Amino acid sequence: MPASPQTCLRSVNTDTKNRLLNATERLFASHGFSGVTMRGVADRAHTNIASAHYHFGSKEGMVMAMLKRRIEPINANRLKYLGVSRSLAGDRALRPREIFRALILPVCHEIAKSAATRENLAQLVARSFTEPARFIQKMHQRFFRELSENFVAELQRTYPKASPKDLYWNLHLVISSMLGTFAQHRRLGDFSKGICDENDVEDLSRRLIDFVSTGFEAGINSSSE
Amino acid sequence: MPASPQTCLRSVNTDTKNRLLNATERLFASHGFSGVTMRGVADRAHTNIASAHYHFGSKEGMVMAMLKRRIEPINANRLKYLGVSRSLAGDRALRPREIFRALILPVCHEIAKSAATRENLAQLVARSFTEPARFIQKMHQRFFRELSENFVAELQRTYPKASPKDLYWNLHLVISSMLGTFAQHRRLGDFSKGICDENDVEDLSRRLIDFVSTGFEAGINSSSE
């Protein structure tokens, strides 16, 4: 029976747990859910197969825990960014660029961090959206529902006259573009024959935010004519 | 040893082959490469495991054949569309919207067709770009190199003063957005709480082409100031 994390305060055991989650993250990012094998994870974490089951109960539970560890801080930052922009704007409605900055920048910051540790968050985010497994879909519903509602509300405040259909369609395009860009990010170097630098995350965030903001505005405005 | 397709002219055997490819396509689209199992494919095709090996040599060969069957006609249409626009334009440079129409419309047409047969091409296209397997990457290099070169050349003709870096970066954003949108396409209904209709492929193509064309132009022009 697994122990609750609260039981031991400054326990050394969480080292194993973290090593397991790190290994899970690497394997999941590069090979997807089915590429995560208990043996592969246990080996990379320098521990035993049964130890992984002891801590997480199952493969599903282990991948779940690893996604939770990664996604929740990012979403917290997104809401924080959005809140800051909101309070700075006062009564003024936010521009799309400000809203999508709050959506994209927190991920880019984590991508920049993960690049240093070779953990490749971009692929991880992308993969968690392409995996078909039901439990991942459920996880998205859990993790992104609140986030989605906040961003939709902010966009509705910016475009009070826009139809919900246009709003959702174009937000969907923004999110899909963001995820697709993260997913394809590693191919940029090869694709551009070395002309573009995929390690320049600042360039990525600036160009991506410009791209989706302009596209979004165009999509809303063209329908209101 | 597998037989070449040319051996038998009006053979009934290709029925089995096609049923195998159809089953492969369904499984690959909904569960990815590792979700394609020889047993699962053989069962859905109402034939035997060894029969699949007989026709395609291996699981890899089978998925390869299925991707080839799907992707090559689409890319042929893309080049055809681009060629028609080019010849209609005469000496005039094509607008981004015309270029990306040629990139996106052929896929949307296949999506509309596949929706009728419940084969869901959108997921298939998306998945073939997220799968990490080396053979899929190689396949992309084979299938999309010529296509990419033609579209880059056309964009360079439209924006002769733009830097290659800006051109590649924004084309990368366009392609990533397109793939991301196809990948996320099935979530549109749930995401929008039923407000948007994901079966309206015309709406999809129109909005997507508008979105990426505007984003692309903004990305190119903002750097040239």
Add this chain to the structure above:
DNA sequence: TGTTTTTTCAAACAAACGTTTAATTGCAAG
């Protein structure tokens, strides 16, 4: 110290995987 709980380990489990083998069927040419 002794006792209890938490954590790790080697070993084994049934199930599913891709692949191979050898035998059989169906059809067309000699």
Add this chain to the structure above:
DNA sequence: CTTGCAATTAAACGTTTGTTTGAAAAAACA
């Protein structure tokens, strides 16, 4: 008819998968 090739089949191959077991080690608590 018979020979030969194409196609299909059942059965088994060795691996690898997620999971479980029972005992040993480590840590925490008394």
